[in-house]
Amino acid sequence: MFTNKQINLETLPAIDDVALKPISKQYLKIIILNRLLFYGLILSALIFAKFKVMHSNFHLIFVYLFSTVVLFCILNLVGSILAFKKRKFAIREYDVIYSKGLLVNSVSVVPISRIQHLEISRSWIARRFNLATLKIFTAGESGIDLRIAGLNYSEAKQINDFLSNRVNGTD
Amino acid sequence: MERIDFSQPSRQSSKGILVIFALNTFKFIRRYFVIFLALGLSVSKDESFYFLTTTSLTLIIIGVFLLILVLAILKYLNFKFHLDKDQFYLSSGIINKDTAIIPKSKIQNVYIKQNFIQQLINVVSLTIETAGDDKAEIEINALSRSSALELKKQLFIKRQVTDIDLVDETSQSSVFFKISMWRLFLEGISQNHIKSFLVIVSFVFGLYNEFKNYLEDLGISDHVQASVNIESGTIINVVLANMFVVVLAVLGSMLFSVIHTFVSNFNLEVIENEDTIEINKGLFNKLSLILVPEKIQNIIIKTNRLKQSLGLHTLSIKQAMVNKKQQKNFKIVALEKHQVAHLIEKVFILYNGSGQYHKPEVYYKRMLTFRSISIGAFINIPAFFIFGNSFWMVNIIMIPWIALFVHFTYKKASYQITDKYLTITSGFIDRVRNISELQKIQSVQLKQSIFQKRKKIATIHIATASDKVKILCVTEENAKSIVDYLLFKVES
CATH class of the missing domain: 2.30.29.30 (Pleckstrin-homology domain (PH domain)/Phosphotyrosine-binding domain (PTB))
Structure with a gap:
């Protein structure tokens, strides 16, 4: 029979009560490496240009360009280190939670029953640190897809197995 | 009506060759239009293309058309579809053979469309869409109207029904909404004219850019310049000329909106079937699409002050993964308020609109x-x-x-x-x-x-x-x- 009882909002499981788990510390190294590589490329391109470009104006602004890039690099690094602490995740009985972001903090929740497929991807650097990225896809192009980077490979596999079992309903 | 058997692999109507041929020719011309034009102009100017005599040019054109025709025939011959109890099969492809199998339960919607050529030779095209990406849709170019309707019906018959004939008796449909000319006109006149204006401007600008060089060659701009110069004698004339331009732009945009609304929503009709909703509309491109309430994700109702006082509401329906162009068709314009409420209830059965609305914080x-x-x-x-x-x-x-x-x-x-x-x-x-x-x-x-x-x-x-x-x-x-x-x- 169809019933329609009133729900007591106080008794619902609250998202505030969840203890979010930080991702692996090793991943910070990957972020820093990536950033350094990116800015390193820009800086070396600038230095290369200094020797090749003959235009005198370029040499005048070279110092400013160089220091701007270095400044950006430092700001970006500090930003990513601070934001790193905000990257946390949790798996509940019926959903996956991932929170990130320093300036704009977001907490995304994907119900396990809405997961379309899962993917574990590992970049070359991530394999060196034995890390993995778990991607969780939902239906629809506008959907919020979760991408939890910097999990220990074994942990990622464990979560992947758990979730796919739940999705397939074998558990 | 005699039941048409779709269980054996069959081709579309032989008129399909004509439709495919016309479509491909159209595509071909549209793609190489600018090149043709450039070629034509340089030929007429007698530069470097003097080896192209009229006969060889005609031969080339005939050859291209023949090639397109042969491709169309081959495409037609290799295009076969059939239907069994719960799946739709389609095999196609001239060199690369494709076979698509769609389970009936995964079909999102089925459209019946009729463009100008198809209206001339009295066939319709049928599109089957699933929730996959844009390319996953299937189009059958030429079917007679009766067999298209029959196929559509059979695609929507619930799975595992052995005695299909029984279903026919129970499914009943009624025309729920039919647009009148007057309401269509009101809808057109209360459109966002700024949008139409921008469309016109970008179109004219695009054309101008494309043909800039040719126009300069023809010296049209000098003519325009000259005619403007005559008028800009006194200040009053300048003001008048500007007023004229503004009025022209406003009228043009309004006319464009009205015509646009007329062409895309001509004879708009909403039909309520037992568990689906059918939308028919269009003047040159006749369109018929079926919506299954379970597959509908969101409903968006749009109106504004002016439209509300005229009793015009637009209802758009969103489904998962429908491409942007198709999404535009899921719009029912010029609905009365109670009709909107009725349609919402058809899709979201328990929706009654009551309940408290909350405001965001200041x-x-x-x-x-x-x-x-x-x-x-x-x-x-x-x-x-x-x-x-x-x-x-x-x-x-x-x-x-x-x-x-x-x-x-x-x-x-x-x-x-x-x-x-x-x-x-x-x-x-x-x-x-x-x-x-x-x-x-x-x-x-x-x-x-x-x-x-x-x-x-x-x-x-x-x-x-x-x-x-x-x-x-x-x-x-x-x-x-x-x-x-x-x-x-x-x-x-």
Whole structure:
């Protein structure tokens, strides 16, 4: 029979009560490496240009360009280190939670029953640190897809197995 | 009506060759139009192409057409489809053979379309769409109307029905809504004319760019220049000429809107079947599409002050993964208020519109003001380059505009969460109401910038398979309990 009882909002499981788990510390190294590589490329391109470009104006602004890039690099690094602490995740009985972001903090929740497929991807650097990225896809192009980077490979596999079992309903 | 058997692999109507041929020719000409034109012009100027005599040119053209014709015939011969109890099969391809199999349960919608050529030779095309990506759709170019209708019906018959004939008796349909000429005209006249104006301007501009060189060659611009020069004798003449241009632009945009509305919504008809909704419309491109309520993700109702007083509401229906062009067709214009309510109830059975609407916090106003002022400040920069030192004049228009924008956007923003449905209203000039079913929510996200964190304000993003809606600027506490509630609804 169809019933329609009133729900007591106080008794619902609250998202505030969840203890979010930080991702692996090793991943910070990957972020820093990536950033350094990116800015390193820009800086070396600038230095290369200094020797090749003959235009005198370029040499005048070279110092400013160089220091701007270095400044950006430092700001970006500090930003990513601070934001790193905000990257946390949790798996509940019926959903996956991932929170990130320093300036704009977001907490995304994907119900396990809405997961379309899962993917574990590992970049070359991530394999060196034995890390993995778990991607969780939902239906629809506008959907919020979760991408939890910097999990220990074994942990990622464990979560992947758990979730796919739940999705397939074998558990 | 005699039942048409789709269980054996069959080809489309032989008129299909003609349709495929026409379509391919059209595509071919459209793709190489500019090249043809350039070629034609340089030939007429007698430069370097003198080896092309009239005969060899004709031969080349005939050859190209023959090639397209042969391809069309081959395509037709290799295009076979059939249907069994719960799957649709289609094999196609001249060199690369493709076989597509679609389970009936995964079909999102079926359209019947009829473009100009198809109207001439009296066939229709049938498109089957699934929730996959854009390319996964299947189009059968030429079927007789009766067999298309029959195929459509059989595609929607529930699986595992052995005695199909029984179903025919029980399914009954009634025309629920049929648009009148007068309402169609009202709809056209109350369109957003600025949009039409922009379309016209970009079209003219695009044409001008394309043919700039040719126009210069022909010396048209000199003619125009000359005729303008004669008129710009006195100040009154200049003002009159400008007025004339403005009036012309307004009239042109209005005419464009009305014609556009007429062409795409001519003979709009909504038919209620037992468990599907059918939309028929179009003047040159006749279109018929079927919607299955279970597959509908969101409903969006749009109106504005003017339209509301005329009793015009636009209802658009969103399904998962339908491409943008097709999405436009899922629109029913010029509905009365009670008709809207009826259609919503057809799709979302338990929706009754009652329940309290909540407003976002006043912080939303501050956020809107801040955002529009930063955009406004940015606009000053190009204005400086266009108008020189009197650039600040722009702000005289912009500041009241921002004030109005903030006021009305805040006034129209609200949300309502009931036992089954989530309704969000928004808009500045338009009033937009977005309804989605809680059961169909895919994921929920709580967002908070550092400024919002200080004020304990948060925004909730809610994604369904077709759309993403936002509940803007509610208190942190409220936001968290809303998220908890939505998750509870989805997961239980």
